[in-house]
Amino acid sequence: MQASYLDLPNGGDKEILVWPVPYEGTASFAKGTRNGPQAIIEASYEIETWDEELGVDLADGLCFRNLPVFHAPVSGPSGVQAEMRQTLRQHCDCGEQFLLTLGGEHSVALPPITAYLEQYPDLVVLQLDAHADLRPEFQGSQYSHACVMARLRDWGVPLVQLGIRSLCREESELIRSRTDRDILALFGFSLPSPTEAAERIRAFVGNRPVYISFDSDALDPSLMPGTGTPEPNGLPYAWVQALWAHLLPDVRLVGMDFCELAPLPSCGVVSESVAVQCINRILTCAFCLEPGDTG
Numbered sequence: 001m002q003a004s005y006l007d008l009p010n011g012g013d014k015e016i017l018v019w020p021v022p023y024e025g026t027a028s029f030a031k032g033t034r035n036g037p038q039a040i041i042e043a044s045y046e047i048e049t050w051d052e053e054l055g056v057d058l059a060d061g062l063c064f065r066n067l068p069v070f071h072a073p074v075s076g077p078s079g080v081q082a083e084m085r086q087t088l089r090q091h092c093d094c095g096e097q098f099l100l101t102l103g104g105e106h107s108v109a110l111p112p113i114t115a116y117l118e119q120y121p122d123l124v125v126l127q128l129d130a131h132a133d134l135r136p137e138f139q140g141s142q143y144s145h146a147c148v149m150a151r152l153r154d155w156g157v158p159l160v161q162l163g164i165r166s167l168c169r170e171e172s173e174l175i176r177s178r179t180d181r182d183i184l185a186l187f188g189f190s191l192p193s194p195t196e197a198a199e200r201i202r203a204f205v206g207n208r209p210v211y212i213s214f215d216s217d218a219l220d221p222s223l224m225p226g227t228g229t230p231e232p233n234g235l236p237y238a239w240v241q242a243l244w245a246h247l248l249p250d251v252r253l254v255g256m257d258f259c260e261l262a263p264l265p266s267c268g269v270v271s272e273s274v275a276v277q278c279i280n281r282i283l284t285c286a287f288c289l290e291p292g293d294t295g
Contacts, residue, residue: 161185209254
C-alpha cells in the first residue's frame, strides 16, 4: 500500500500543503462533490508515486502536509468565500508555499486564487474545465461555481482555458473577443497536439507565474464519470498527461486546485483514482523535472 498525500514520507525539500474543502453549496446539477476531497485522499493510498514514463518519483522531491478540513459556515456563498480567505491567512503563506486545494465544487477555487493574486499580481490562471465559468451571476449568486472565472476577469486576470465545450452565447462572445490577449481558449472539440498546446500556452504565459484550476469535468466522462456536470467529448487522459510533461518544467507553477469530483460508488473508485493520477503528474512535472526535460 502506498502512502497518501497526508503521510507520504518526507523525502523531498518542496512542501505541498493539502487543503480539503468539502463544500458544494452552489452545486446546480448532481450533488456529491462534498465527498470529493476525502475520496481523493483515500485513493492516494493506492496510487504509485513512481512515474515510469518520466522515470521519476514525486516522493523523492516532495513532502506533504495537511491543513485542517474546511467546514463551511451556514452563511451563503459570499460568507463561505470570506471564511475561506480568513482561514488561508491563518494557515498558508501563498508567497512562499504551494497549496493544493481539494474541492468540493469549483467556487472553492476563488479564495486560493485570490490569495495568490495578492502575492503575484501578474498571475495567469490555467483552467481545465468543460465549462467556461464566465457567467456574471448564476442562480442568484456571483460566487457560484459557474462564475469563478468571471470574477477573475473582473480583476483583469489572464486565463488559459483548456477543454471548454459547454457555454452560453454570452460566454462564447466574451472568449472570442478576448482570444490571444486576455484569454487563450483551446476548446475540447479542436485540440492541437500536446506539444503545440504547450508551445501556445508558454507563449501566452511568458515569464508570469501560473495557477492551475482543474475541474474534473474537463476530462471525458468515460474516464471521469464521477463529476457533478459531465459533458461528452472531454479531454483525453493521455493528452492531458502528455501536456504537463511538455509545459510544466518550463513555467513557474505556484498553486493549484482539483475540484468537482463527485465519487460514484456504482463506478468503483475509477474517478478518484484518475484524479490522483492527474494531480501526481502535474506535481511531478512541475517539481521533479528539469526545464526542457520531457521525459
